Amino acid sequence: MKCDKFLSWLESESFVRAALARQHARHCESCRAAARMLYEVKQELATSDPLPDRLKHIFATVEVTNAVSLPSPVVDHRARAGLWLAALAAAVLIATLPWLFSLKRHDDVAAEVRPHNSAQLAEERRVGPITIFTVDSAQDLNQLEADLAVLKTQLAVATADVQRLSVEEELARVLVDYRRLFAGIEAR
Amino acid sequence: MTLETGTAEGQLRREMAELFEAHGQALWALARKLCRHQQDAEDVFQETAARAWKHLASDRQVVNRRAWLLTIAYHIFLDQRKKAKLCDTFADAPDSRAKAPPAEAASREEASRVRTAIDQLPDDVREVFVLHYTGGFSLRETAAAMEIAVGTAKSRLNAGLIQLRKTLQ
Numbered sequence A: 001m002k003c004d005k006f007l008s009w010l011e012s013e014s015f016v017r018a019a020l021a022r023q024h025a026r027h028c029e030s031c032r033a034a035a036r037m038l039y040e041v042k043q044e045l046a047t048s049d050p051l052p053d054r055l056k057h058i059f060a061t062v063e064v065t066n067a068v069s070l071p072s073p074v075v076d077h078r079a080r081a082g083l084w085l086a087a088l089a090a091a092v093l094i095a096t097l098p099w100l101f102s103l104k105r106h107d108d109v110a111a112e113v114r115p116h117n118s119a120q121l122a123e124e125r126r127v128g129p130i131t132i133f134t135v136d137s138a139q140d141l142n143q144l145e146a147d148l149a150v151l152k153t154q155l156a157v158a159t160a161d162v163q164r165l166s167v168e169e170e171l172a173r174v175l176v177d178y179r180r181l182f183a184g185i186e187a188r
Numbered sequence B: 001m002t003l004e005t006g007t008a009e010g011q012l013r014r015e016m017a018e019l020f021e022a023h024g025q026a027l028w029a030l031a032r033k034l035c036r037h038q039q040d041a042e043d044v045f046q047e048t049a050a051r052a053w054k055h056l057a058s059d060r061q062v063v064n065r066r067a068w069l070l071t072i073a074y075h076i077f078l079d080q081r082k083k084a085k086l087c088d089t090f091a092d093a094p095d096s097r098a099k100a101p102p103a104e105a106a107s108r109e110e111a112s113r114v115r116t117a118i119d120q121l122p123d124d125v126r127e128v129f130v131l132h133y134t135g136g137f138s139l140r141e142t143a144a145a146m147e148i149a150v151g152t153a154k155s156r157l158n159a160g161l162i163q164l165r166k167t168l169q
Helices: A001-012 A015-025 A028-047 A057-069 A073-102 A106-113 A137-187 B006-034 B038-057 B065-082 B104-117 B123-134 B138-144 B151-168
Strands: A121-127 A130-135
Touching: A001 A015, A001 A028, A001 B151, A015 A028, A015 A057, A028 B104, A028 B123, A028 B151, A057 B006, A057 B038, B006 B038, B006 B065, B006 B123, B038 B065, B065 B138, B104 B123, B104 B151, B123 B138, B123 B151, B138 B151
Parallel strands: none
Antiparallel strands: A121 A130
């Protein structure tokens, strides 16, 4: 190795490089002197004047002078909880905004969502802007069945009418044909 | 943990006492080497103690207490230097170790020469030397404290070694 790399190799964290540097120093006077110089530098940096007496109690007394400036952990938790609650409330508000805007006047809602005309209403009551219809389900079902029976009858009548009309039309055509035939015979 | 709880406060005091017992002298040595004036070093020492207490009082855990404490001191030193609170013009007079018998004048002069050579290093290089050799940081810890890459720390260390060799040999 070269002398200009000696000190960096000597201080390297690599065991191999450090060993090579020490081996080089055995044969190089200049690098041996550099190693002694580095030792003196380390000694100078490692030693210091003793700790002054007035500083020896700093660690024991610092809490007295700093007690009032410390933030209370309880306050921090409350502040955090408050922040979380505020964030939750904001999230709920944002989530319900579309529903709030979709709310209409009571009358409009009532007109759109009134039960069907034949619904058997057991009760009708109002809660604020909302009208609540209570339907008797069993009675409502019976009524629906009755309505269905009427509709079936009407359908049967209509079907019969349609069939009759078809026959009548056919008969009318036949009569027209016969009249033409008789008219032709009489002409002869 | 609240300050009103006697047990918690006693625990904190014990932690601070143990911290000082184990690393107080190393903290002072680092502050003294970083700062050219003793008063500045005392300010760094006191502020480090205050911050350490605040951190421990908030129940935060520390793995390597020595590195943590000395890193706090280093950052306080940097903050104070930014605020130009430190005076770099005139350094303190030689410390008490210089008051040696005449027979040790040669070694005293040599120590002074080494000290001067170290002081003449660029600030960023000198700080690497102080953290690594005074603070006992590994190069990785030094880089972490200085918020630089490990390679950068190694480069600065090598540059400082080269300069010191040129100056002292």
